[in-house]
Amino acid sequence: MELRTTGSVFVVFLCSVAVVLGQDWGVTYTLQSVCALRGSSVDLSCSYTYPSGHTITKTFWFTKSDTVDLSLDPEYAGRVQYRGDEEREATLTITDLRETDAAVYKFRFITNLHGGKYTGQPGATLSVTGLQVEVTPSTYIGQSVTLTCSSTCPLTGNPSYIWYKNGQHVQQASSQQLFVYSNYHDRYSCAVEGHEDLRSPAVCVSGPNCRRVTYSTRRLCVLKGSSVDISCTYYSYYTVTSSFWFSPGRRDGWRDRSAPEDLAGDPEYAGRVQYSRTERKSSTMTITHLRERDSGEYRFTFKTEDPRYDWGDSFSGTTLTVTGLQVEVTPSTWGEKTLTCSSTCPLTGNPSYIWYKNGQPEQQASSQQLSVSSNSQDSYSCAVEGHEDLRSPAVYKPRNIKISVSPSGEVVEGSSVTLTCSSDANPPVQTYTWYQENITSSKSSGQSYTITNISSEDSGGYYCQAGNTVGATNSSVVMITLLKGISTAQAAAAGTTVSVLLAVILLSACLLCRKKKTNCSNSWHPVDNGQNVRDSSSDTYSSLDMRTRSSDYDTLATVRRTGTEI
Numbered sequence: 001m002e003l004r005t006t007g008s009v010f011v012v013f014l015c016s017v018a019v020v021l022g023q024d025w026g027v028t029y030t031l032q033s034v035c036a037l038r039g040s041s042v043d044l045s046c047s048y049t050y051p052s053g054h055t056i057t058k059t060f061w062f063t064k065s066d067t068v069d070l071s072l073d074p075e076y077a078g079r080v081q082y083r084g085d086e087e088r089e090a091t092l093t094i095t096d097l098r099e100t101d102a103a104v105y106k107f108r109f110i111t112n113l114h115g116g117k118y119t120g121q122p123g124a125t126l127s128v129t130g131l132q133v134e135v136t137p138s139t140y141i142g143q144s145v146t147l148t149c150s151s152t153c154p155l156t157g158n159p160s161y162i163w164y165k166n167g168q169h170v171q172q173a174s175s176q177q178l179f180v181y182s183n184y185h186d187r188y189s190c191a192v193e194g195h196e197d198l199r200s201p202a203v204c205v206s207g208p209n210c211r212r213v214t215y216s217t218r219r220l221c222v223l224k225g226s227s228v229d230i231s232c233t234y235y236s237y238y239t240v241t242s243s244f245w246f247s248p249g250r251r252d253g254w255r256d257r258s259a260p261e262d263l264a265g266d267p268e269y270a271g272r273v274q275y276s277r278t279e280r281k282s283s284t285m286t287i288t289h290l291r292e293r294d295s296g297e298y299r300f301t302f303k304t305e306d307p308r309y310d311w312g313d314s315f316s317g318t319t320l321t322v323t324g325l326q327v328e329v330t331p332s333t334w335g336e337k338t339l340t341c342s343s344t345c346p347l348t349g350n351p352s353y354i355w356y357k358n359g360q361p362e363q364q365a366s367s368q369q370l371s372v373s374s375n376s377q378d379s380y381s382c383a384v385e386g387h388e389d390l391r392s393p394a395v396y397k398p399r400n401i402k403i404s405v406s407p408s409g410e411v412v413e414g415s416s417v418t419l420t421c422s423s424d425a426n427p428p429v430q431t432y433t434w435y436q437e438n439i440t441s442s443k444s445s446g447q448s449y450t451i452t453n454i455s456s457e458d459s460g461g462y463y464c465q466a467g468n469t470v471g472a473t474n475s476s477v478v479m480i481t482l483l484k485g486i487s488t489a490q491a492a493a494a495g496t497t498v499s500v501l502l503a504v505i506l507l508s509a510c511l512l513c514r515k516k517k518t519n520c521s522n523s524w525h526p527v528d529n530g531q532n533v534r535d536s537s538s539d540t541y542s543s544l545d546m547r548t549r550s551s552d553y554d555t556l557a558t559v560r561r562t563g564t565e566i
Helices: 486-523 556-562
Strands: 028-029 033-037 040-047 056-062 080-085 089-094 105-109 116-120 124-129 132-137 142-151 161-165 177-181 189-194 212-215 220-223 228-235 242-248 272-279 282-287 295-302 320-322 326-331 336-342 353-357 369-373 380-384 396-406 417-426 431-436 448-449 458-468 472-474 478-480
Touching: 033 040, 040 105, 040 124, 056 080, 056 089, 089 105, 132 189, 142 161, 177 189, 189 320, 212 295, 220 228, 228 242, 228 295, 228 320, 242 272, 242 282, 282 295, 326 380, 336 353, 336 380, 336 431, 396 458, 396 472, 396 478, 417 431, 417 458
Parallel strands: 033 124, 220 320
Antiparallel strands: 028 040, 040 089, 056 105, 080 089, 105 116, 105 124, 132 142, 142 177, 161 189, 212 228, 228 282, 242 295, 272 282, 295 320, 326 336, 336 369, 353 380, 396 417, 417 448, 431 458, 458 472, 458 478
16 A cells, blocks of 8 residues: 655745654755756755664655656756765756756655655645846936845845846845846846856846847757857947957966957867857857867857947856767666666757667657667667768677686586686676576676686586676687596695605615625625635526726636637
């Protein structure tokens, strides 16, 4: 059974009271109501509780349906981020706010037990507004007015305000209202401190004929490699003598530019910047072959014949963001995955998208998202209609998976072997899992797998499974075969045994030889008359006693001289 909160939440700034239905179930929103500036970012946060024994399996925010995760909503693509400890706190961040983002945001969490679903009520209400300068005639005598920096809802956080006169910061003015003496040349705008780039449109305090610069758009998000037009209209009671575009904060080598410089003369933009103007005092700057480092703010300024009425260069202009395309992959339902053609900012102009499957355009696929089978072996990329040459990198499951074996060659029982898996994939491989053929459970995880003290039961086929967010692919099988014969340990033992036996044999031979020499010296002996006689007890002749002098015996030469027969 699904649990929901009832009743309302009492909120004091940065404080709230949890509404709980059932013991231990609850969601506490930090703020029940938030008013934020269009173009800014906002954090909606809450804390939550649940009974012990439950484990959180999923958390998300939603606005329309409690089954639609806000991070998967195409209207919020690239603008939503979840943060928190995934246990007790959660924060939703929405960037580049639009007025269409105004809604009630609710937090929902799901646990691992039946009925463990909970949605925090009533949610956090977000209002999105811009700034406007309201002009009210003053009660004082003379040409004076009261200016009010207004919004459609009271901005959250008790902000401080900043006022600008003809593009220049008005010092000592931080309240929401400003009292001024009017003339036909001055133009005023306002901003909130910390969001100076989100100024209100400038207004003339005494009529339409005051000097001004009005930009066609305040924010642009354009593809890397494409072109962009940044334009404005301007007016001055005095004759305009010169005008140009510049980008504040750009660096020339190591030197910060303190004064605005014509962008057309910047080496970074050489050959890529072109100006076009009309008689109605409109100006357009075109930048071609956009690079990501071209991202920044661009302003227009002009000078008149009277320097007092030059257009101030501190007035905010158009912010340009240059981005590329990426395909993001998120799990979906029914065995499918959702592909989103994303960029770092919402592309200007509400573009149509083109999807490519294995390099060929997919028919009837023009939205920012595409659903594909989780088992798809195909590669997918995307582009924006009109910029088909600026396609995103393709995403695909791991392929061309290879396994290397070290050491290579035959494997001896008792040794170690390391298997290493490599693969081509985009996005890169996130998980490697190792399996032995015909065994269901995995053996190991990681890009390398080492088998130590290998035995006969380790022999067989092995393969790795490489996976990324697109899917998983198995490698071919490599065989690990043990070398037939004795193992390394057995070979070492055998070698030791042989060495010992050889040593014993050699020692025995030496002892036997010494014994034989002793017997030889004892089996022949001299007689008193100096002649050698044969031992009657033996058929062999004993060796001569070498201790007897050699003169006592006939040499072979003597025998030959005397003719003695042997």
